[in-house]
Amino acid sequence: MLLQRRGDDHHDWSLYRGRAPVGVEWYFRERTELPTSVMLYHLxxxxxxxxxxxxxxxxxxxxxxxxxxxxxxxxxxVVMTVDGEQAVLRSGDAVYVPHGVAHGVRNDSGAPAELVLLFGPPGGNPFTTD
Incomplete structure (x- = not known):
């Protein structure tokens, strides 16, 4: 069983000229065969x-x-900015950002926030219908 517990791959990273570091837990960074990477952000x-x-x-x-x-x-x-447009997101809210679009997230509130971040190459979703 491949198991990763919180804290096993934790880093405090200053990302993309952000104001303060983001706590990042990267899940199965060097083990996954999925086309998507998974991180937990703590802001x-x-x-x-x-x-x-x-x-x-x-x-x-x-x-x-x-x-x-x-x-x-x-x-x-958190406040999410995508292509210059801002939105406040709360627990259960999500934003999808296509490749090539400028984006970033920040915590302007007075309490910690956590986000799950999934990222990977565009490749089509079998459940998407056009």
Missing amino acids: EPGAEEGSHLHLTGDPASCSELSEDELYLVVAGE
């Missing part, structure tokens, strides 16, 4: 993941790969 009041994007070949990209991302708030409240 203390004032913590921020600065604006960034993921697009292959774009010099402004923070990664070499084009990746879509999904942010799911599991506790607290």
Whole structure:
């Protein structure tokens, strides 16, 4: 059984010129065969993941790969900015960010917030219908 407990791969990272570090727990970073990576973000009041994007070949990209991302708030409240548009997200709210779109999250509240972050290459969802 592959098991990872909270704290097994924890880092406090300053991300993309954000105001304060984000606590990041990266789940099965070097073991998963899934096309999606999973992180748990912990943002203390004032913590921020600065604006960034993921697009292959774009010099402004923070990664070499084009990746879509999904942010799911599991506790607290955050402000999410996507392509210049801001929204307040609370527990149970989620935002989907396609590759190549600038985005970032910050905690302007007075309490800690936690988010599950899923990211990976665009590739199609078998449940999507057009």
